[in-house]
Amino acid sequence: MTAPDRQSSHPPDYDPRAFPPFAVTVDLAVFTLRADRLQVLLVRRGEAPYQGDWALPGGFVRPRESAGGAARRELAEETGLSEATAAHLHLEQLATYSDPDRDPRMRVVSVAYTALGPGLPEPRGGGDAADAQWLPYGTQGPLAFDHDTILADAHRRIGAKLEYTCLATAFCPPVFTLGELRGVYEAVWGVELDRPNFRRKVLSTPGFVQAVDGPPKLTGGRGKPAALYRAGGATALHPPLLRP
Numbered sequence: 514m515t516a517p518d519r520q521s522s523h524p525p526d527y528d529p530r531a532f533p534p535f536a537v538t539v540d541l542a543v544f545t546l547r548a549d550r551l552q553v554l555l556v557r558r559g560e561a562p563y564q565g566d567w568a569l570p571g572g573f574v575r576p577r578e579s580a581g582g583a584a585r586r587e588l589a590e591e592t593g594l595s596e597a598t599a600a601h602l603h604l605e606q607l608a609t610y611s612d613p614d615r616d617p618r619m620r621v622v623s624v625a626y627t628a629l630g631p632g633l634p635e636p637r638g639g640g641d642a643a644d645a646q647w648l649p650y651g652t653q654g655p656l657a658f659d660h661d662t663i664l665a666d667a668h669r670r671i672g673a674k675l676e677y678t679c680l681a682t683a684f685c686p687p688v689f690t691l692g693e694l695r696g697v698y699e700a701v702w703g704v705e706l707d708r709p710n711f712r713r714k715v716l717s718t719p720g721f722v723q724a725v726d727g728p729p730k731l732t733g734g735r736g737k738p739a740a741l742y743r744a745g746g747a748t749a750l751h752p753p754l755l756r757p
Contacts, residue, residue, distance in 0.1 A: 535620035539584040540571035540660065542607065542625065542667030543592075545633040545647065546684050551700040552647040553664065554636060555656070556591050559643035562617050563657035569664065570645070571623070580624040581606075588628065592645045593637035603629040603683040607667055615659045627667045629683040672701050677753040679721055682744035688725055690739040691715060702756045714754055720747025 543554035555567045570591040574583040581604070589599040607625040615621060636645035650668060655661060674680045681697040682689075695711050698704075715721055722742040 533620065535622060537574045537580070538571055538616075538621055538623045539574060539580055539587060540569045540610075540623050540625045540658075540663055541584055541588055541628055542569055542664050543588065543602070543628040543630075543633075544650070544667075544671065544684075545630050546697060546700055547632070547647055549696055549700060551650045553650045553653060554592060554633075555646060555648055555653060556638060557644040557646075558657055559638070565643075566655075566657040567648075567653060568657035569625075569660045574624075581626075584624075584626045584628075591638070594634065598630070598633070601630075602633075603680070607663070607670060610659055610663060612659065623663075625663045625667070627670060629671070629680070631684050631686050668701075672756070675701055676755055677750050679744060679747055679750065682722070685744070688741050688743055690741060691722075692739055694722070694742070698754075698756075704757055706757070718747070718750055718752075718754070720745040721750065 541554075545552055545554075554570060556570045558564055558566055558568050570587055572583070572587040572591065574580055578586070584604060585596075585599050588594060588602070589596050604626055607627045609622060609624050611622045613620060615623070633647075636647070638644040650664075653664075656664065671680065675698055681694055681701075684697040685693055691712050692708075694715065695706055695708065698711070699706055723745045725741040725743055727741060728738070
């Protein structure tokens with residue numbers, strides 16, 4: 514017996530034209546640490562709507578493309594980051610934004626992503642972006658579309674995940690000091706942490722960091738050179754590292 518054709522199993526009166534069309538886009542909240550500050554990647558729109566305004570990088574999902582694939586493609590196209598750099602960023606889906614009036618062109622549903630990376634290079638505008646820059650988070654001013662909401666949601670998500678996951682190491686280079694790791698928390702949370710207490714919590718958490726053999730790193734301060742670490746094998750923090 515021949516298996517039924519799944520494509521022919523639709524009701525004969527089904528007409529896709531009976532449903533209003535809409536587009537799907539991706540938007541990216543990309544964060545890094547530069548000069549010990551949390552910075553966000555923004556692009557200046559080169560086309561209407563909101564021409565000349567700052568926005569999150571992103572664009573339309575192509576017909577034969579997944580949302581995740583579109584996110585990495587747009588990240589490379591609109592910012593000038595190499596495909597290799599874009600492919601190795603920590604990228605995770607944030608939320609879906611579907612307010613009917615969020616885009617003046619047509620009904621557009623956006624799948625938003627958060628991307629993290631250590632010491633990312635200077636971007637350059639590409640695609641329909643006239644410019645691309647890193648700006649300190651909180652200084653960016655109003656953004657196009659509903660990108661203020663997306664960016665705030667992304668920052669809130671990162672701040673919360675730092676408490677119970679090892680996400681902070683995604684902001685660090687492959688080998689880092691505990692001072693550099695502490696700087697991630699301080700930049701994202703906007704607080705100053707007690708150094709001895711932070712060190713004790715990190716080193717007492719199984720799998721959070723792993724000591725690296727070799728000479729310690731000169732940090733430029735008055736203290737002794739700092740020991741080096743890399744990310745451990747854990748993904749969750751038990752107990753969590755709660756913000757003050």
